[in-house]
Amino acid sequence: MADHAHLDGPALTRNQQTVLTALKGADKPLTAYDVLGLPAIRKAGMKAPLTIYRALDKLMDRGLVHRIESLNAFVHCDHGPHDHATGFLICTDCGRTLEVHLESCETHLAGRAREQGFAVDNVRVEMTGRCPECAARAAAS
Amino acid sequence: MADHAHLDGPALTRNQQTVLTALKGADKPLTAYDVLGLPAIRKAGMKAPLTIYRALDKLMDRGLVHRIESLNAFVHCDHGPHDHATGFLICTDCGRTLEVHLESCETHLAGRAREQGFAVDNVRVEMTGRCPECAARAAAS
């Protein structure tokens, strides 16, 4: 689970920095094509899907970006470096996500795997539901 | 989390039964297009992707099939009806998966969500690693 790739390695390239900034500026996960469509991205001269995917791959290697599997989307990692598994709370109303860390739960999950003789090297958790804002809005109506 | 849709509802249609049987016969998760390519499927007269997706959707509604998000693939649920969250152990060597139930962990995960004011209605866990067989084979070489 540990990599800390984001602590070392070369500086981000211009494309990588541009994509990371785009994700930081978004209030929810973006697909690669969402990113591609952003004005800031076009201004930077990025115009092919592959350009975006390449930048995203590097950013994920460094732990600066996470992929939300169930959305085919990418989100900036708003926590610092971390060794433990990450979970995502995905609001089915507004599409925003919240990252939660699973220090204690990871041990449990990996333990369930070990019971099966399975050597886990990566744990991903995605939970769907309603965020506080959307729950409140739904209750009000 | 509770649905038990598989306990009631109408009988499976021919298409649904055919797809379910195909997944039961596979030793690993299959993509919709993998399913589409199976001889048994073609023999049953199913030849369009949408036909497969429609059957898969219904089977998932009933909890008879699960989708592995990180593989874009579908697997037969080899456990009986269950209310609690399911996790998957995915072998990165052979591609086979193992389903594990997360009775105790789900409470913990949902609790972490509730801390954030988030009302969870679905939890998905996917863990990658090496299955016992592949780990043994790797150790032997």
Add this chain to the structure above:
DNA sequence: CCACAAACGTTATTTTATAACATTTTTGGA
């Protein structure tokens, strides 16, 4: 400065999933 590796650009293609619309089948009353 040069050689190598990494990143990038470009075009085409593959893989995964859904839209739109007509037809058939099933099912639950009248």
Add this chain to the structure above:
DNA sequence: TCCAAAAATGTTATAAAATAACGTTTGTGG
């Protein structure tokens, strides 16, 4: 039984997500 509504299906086309292949540029260490 028969009919109407709902569910499922067939068919064609298209959208959405991701990668392949290949050449060029950039950056970095020796």
